[in-house]
Every structure is written in C-alpha cells, then in structure tokens.
Amino acid sequence: MEMSSIPRLHLDDVYVVVAAYCEAGIITETVGSLVDCFRHVVVVDDGSPDATAERASRAGAVVLRHPFNLGQGAALQTGIAYALEQGARYVATFDADGQHAISDLKRILGVLKEDDLDIVLGSRFLGESTDLPRLRRIGLKAAVLFTRLTSGLRLTDTHNGLRAMTADAARKLKITQNRMAHASEIINGIACFRLRYREVPVTICYSEYSLSKGQKLTGSVNILVELLVGWLVR
Amino acid sequence: MIIKFLLITLLALLVVFVIWQKITSPAVRRTALIILAIGVYFVLQPDHANAVAHLVGVGRGADLLMYLWVVVTFSAVLVLYLKIVEMSRMLTELARRLALSEPISPPDRSKP
Numbered sequence: 033m034e035m036s037s038i039p040r041l042h043l044d045d046v047y048v049v050v051a052a053y054c055e056a057g058i059i060t061e062t063v064g065s066l067v068d069c070f071r072h073v074v075v076v077d078d079g080s081p082d083a084t085a086e087r088a089s090r091a092g093a094v095v096l097r098h099p100f101n102l103g104q105g106a107a108l109q110t111g112i113a114y115a116l117e118q119g120a121r122y123v124a125t126f127d128a129d130g131q132h133a134i135s136d137l138k139r140i141l142g143v144l145k146e147d148d149l150d151i152v153l154g155s156r157f158l159g160e161s162t163d164l165p166r167l168r169r170i171g172l173k174a175a176v177l178f179t180r181l182t183s184g185l186r187l188t189d190t191h192n193g194l195r196a197m198t199a200d201a202a203r204k205l206k207i208t209q210n211r212m213a214h215a216s217e218i219i220n221g222i223a224c225f226r227l228r229y230r231e232v233p234v235t236i237c238y239s240e241y242s243l244s245k246g247q248k249l250t251g252s253v254n255i256l257v258e259l260l261v262g263w264l265v266r
Numbered sequence: 267m268i269i270k271f272l273l274i275t276l277l278a279l280l281v282v283f284v285i286w287q288k289i290t291s292p293a294v295r296r297t298a299l300i301i302l303a304i305g306v307y308f309v310l311q312p313d314h315a316n317a318v319a320h321l322v323g324v325g326r327g328a329d330l331l332m333y334l335w336v337v338v339t340f341s342a343v344l345v346l347y348l349k350i351v352e353m354s355r356m357l358t359e360l361a362r363r364l365a366l367s368e369p370i371s372p373p374d375r376s377k378p
Contacts, residue, residue, distance in 0.1 A: 094369050098361045
C-alpha cells in the first residue's frame, strides 16, 4: 500500500500504544494498518472477555493483558510503561476503534520530531471531521472550555485519542486516572510540566462502529467526578 | 421493658463477638468493650444519658446519641472510601506489573 512511499526507518523508534477493550470486531484491521508502517505496535487488552488479545497478536502487535478491566487510562499507561521499558524514543497513542488515520499519525510524528516539541495532540476541530454528531460536538466543546478554565491551555480538542510524545514527556505524564479522565489529566500535565506542545488537525472517521463504542454525553459527568476525586485524594 | 431487654441482648452478643474474634488488635478490642459497656450502662440508666446530654446542651440522651452517630458514620465512610481509593491504586499497579511481566509477542511474520 502506501508503506513504500514512507521510509520505515524513521518510524522504528516509535511505539504505538493502542488501548483495547472488546474490540475483537475491528482490532485486526486497526493493528494490521499500523504494523504496515510501524515496527512497534503495542496493544493493551484491558481484560476483554472476547478475542481482542488473540486477534491483535495475530495481526502483529505485542499484546499486554490486564487480568481484569481497569479502564482506558490505565491501559494506556501500561502500554506507555512497556514502551519506555523497551527504550522507545517516541510514544504515540492510537484508538482501537479505527477512527484515526495512519496518515494523521505520521504527520503528528513528523511535527513532533522536526519542530522539537514534547507532545503533539490531534485535534478534530482544526481539521475536518467526517459526520461529527451534533450532541457529541456540544459535549466536546464543553470539555474544551472546562480544560481552558482549569489548565489555562488554549486547545481546540481535549479528548482526542491520537497523540505523540517524546519518551521524556511520557515519563513525566504518568497517567493515574484509570478511566476516561486521563485525557484531561494529560493536558493538566502539559500545563504543569510546561511541555512544548502543539495541536495538529486530524480527521476522525465516525463510523457506525466507533460511534457505538464512543463516550455518551453522560460520560462527561463521570469524567468530572473522576477529576474531582482525583484532586481531593492526591 | 422489652426494648431494654432487646438492646442488652444485642450488646451482650457484640461483647461476646469482640472477645471471640481474633482479627483486631487488643487495643481496639479493649476500646470496643469500653464503648459497649457504656452502652449497656446507658440502656439501664437512660436518665444518666439525659443528664450527660443536658451537660453539653442537648435536650435528650437519645438526641445526643444520634448526633454522635452521624459524625461517627460519616467519618467511617470517609475512611473506608480513602482505603478503597488506595486499594484500587494498588490493584492497578499489580495488574500493570502482571501485564508487563508477560508480554505476548506476535507470531513470527515473514516480513523483514
């Protein structure tokens, strides 16, 4: 496919971390397209009862298995810890449900390496998202506003699963929010450690599959509660 | 009175349980026994409970007991909650170490 046009060499120091829970239906496709371009693809199976781990492994990823479900934040942190252990220079996160584009990930990594940044975040509101449902847009915008107030960072999309960072940044941004509040936690970390960051437009493909798996608007209430508890019991 | 009989029976059962169980430390056991003894005393002498309540400005002994109960329950819930948070943190760490100790490598692909 397009792998011939991009030299593999530049991507061998990158570990792509994919957190997956019950994604057996699509993980083969997601991992398959990643291993075409990246040598190190790490899937963290977050205690799925289905065949997610087996299929991810067969598709060519290194698989780490949580013995039980802990949440996406915990799964990402496990994958990041593995990548750092293996001596990764760059760590990227990529959603399992196929809503991200490999070309966007490559672009993000290009910006990260060339412009000497600590972390690069994907933003669907800088780019063009295909068929973003209205209710979800409202929820995401509210999250953006909330993050602007709490961290002071002027971001356009705070809950995008596509990011890339240097090993140093990954080491600093240890995720302790096990569930969905990790996205805000990462951003607070960027502010706290004064990391050099940038947002890059990415396209999100809202397939029927990814919509059925994504966060409902009510999820944002849970995220708020998780963050509050996180602040209280630090 | 029936209520006195009921309460004393229950408190006596608790006394037996506190003495019998071996989970808590002797200090905790002693404290629990003292609290139970005070309970038995106030069940037998409710007027004395009223007197103590008046002393701190509460109308009845039963009311004072309820206020104390709310405070104690709330603290207990808070302590338990913090313990649960701490335990889930440890559980996450354990699960992570377990996952990291057994990475599953992909089956050999015929790619270079």
